[in-house]
Amino acid sequence: MNDLLTHIGYGHFLVLAAVLFVMGVAGVLMRRNALIIMMSIELMLNAANLTVLTFARMHGDVSGHTFALIVIAVAAAEVAVGLAIVVALFRGRRHVDVDRLNTLKH
Amino acid sequence: MSGRVLAAIAALFLVLGLVAAGTAAAQPAGGDAPSVTIQATPGAGVSTASRDIATGSGAGMAILFWALALGTVGGAAFVLTRRNLIAAVMGMVGTFLALAGLYMMLYASFLAVIQMLVYAGAIMVLFVFVIMVLNRPEDEPWGMVGLPGKALAGLAMLYLLVRLVMLVWSVNVPDTALVAPAAVAFPGDAAHTVYEFGSTAAVGTSLFSDYLFPFEAISILLLIAVVGAIAVARPLNDADELPGAQPPAPTGGH
Secondary structure, eight states, X not given: OHHHHHSOOHHHHHHHHHHHHHXXXXXXXXXXXXXXXXXXXXXXXXXHHHXXXXXXXXHTOTHHHHHHHHHHHXXXXXXXXHHHHHHHHHHHHSXXXXXXXXXXXX | OOHHHHHHHHHHHHHHHHHHHHHHHHHHHTTSOOOOOTTSOTTTSSOTGXXXXXXXXXXXXXXXXXXXXXXXXXXXXXXXXXXXXXXXXXXXXXXXXXXXXXXXXXXXXXXXXHIIIIIIIIIHHHHHHHHHHHOOOOSOXXXXXXXXXXXXXXXXXXXXXXXXXXXXXXXXXXXXXXXXXXXXXXXXXXXXXXXXXXXXXHHHHHHHHTTHXXXXXXXXXXXXXXXXXXXXXXXXXXXXXXXXXXXXXXXXXX
């Protein structure tokens, strides 16, 4: 147990990424504000990036870094479009509560 | 708890993340010779023993990792629990900065800086701008409608966490765990230049030689995203350009 606390290995980084990913899933499933949901998606993307970089370090391969860079660029594009959608929703409805966004359901 | 107390806690996370990232940046550089490994043979330029995170500076690295892990998970907890959107964003920034420190521990120095610039800089500003437009705290963050479904979701997430941890714990970690990675060379390079792992030169060479097509595809994607964001967020007509503004008085020719 003490060894687990003081001897940091790759497993620590991977488990931390798993915890972060699950917290992101929790945010997406449980929160109602669309902005918080987008932040939670960012958390999940970052957890995936941490995993990619850990494996890149483990194998000594810089390709993982390139992959993480591309993930960051895609996340930036996703945030831009997603926030534009949130603003457009708010303009029409005065709220961004996903529990009340059920027009397509009825 | 009032909003100011929460904002102070969020700022604390921010400072923690910044300090930790700075410490992590200083850590690998200290104590070994400048290891620019150009014109060195692979593996000979960097002395691996002195840069071993686990054995080289044992307790310090462990404390650093746990501090950064606390910043990461604490910031994520802020995102999950705060009603105040600004507090949630500040927690998210703390998470991102602590993650930049973790990237430094993994010798991904270029990615750590990019993480700070893109996430803690650009994306955070974008979120704060949209929160300024919205400026409305949630009525009830967790929402009691559909409680059975949420309990089921909680159970499913617990199962997901257990499965993920089981999966990563079974990863076959090599014995040379956390030894500094060897210098990187690229097979197509006639000059046999050797780069330090995770440096800007190494990532750039990889990006512009092996991954040129994804790089160009990303540029197209970003262009489409910019045009799409403007097209989506643009008001459909002039009347609702300013939220809450009075409709303009009829002025003859329109």
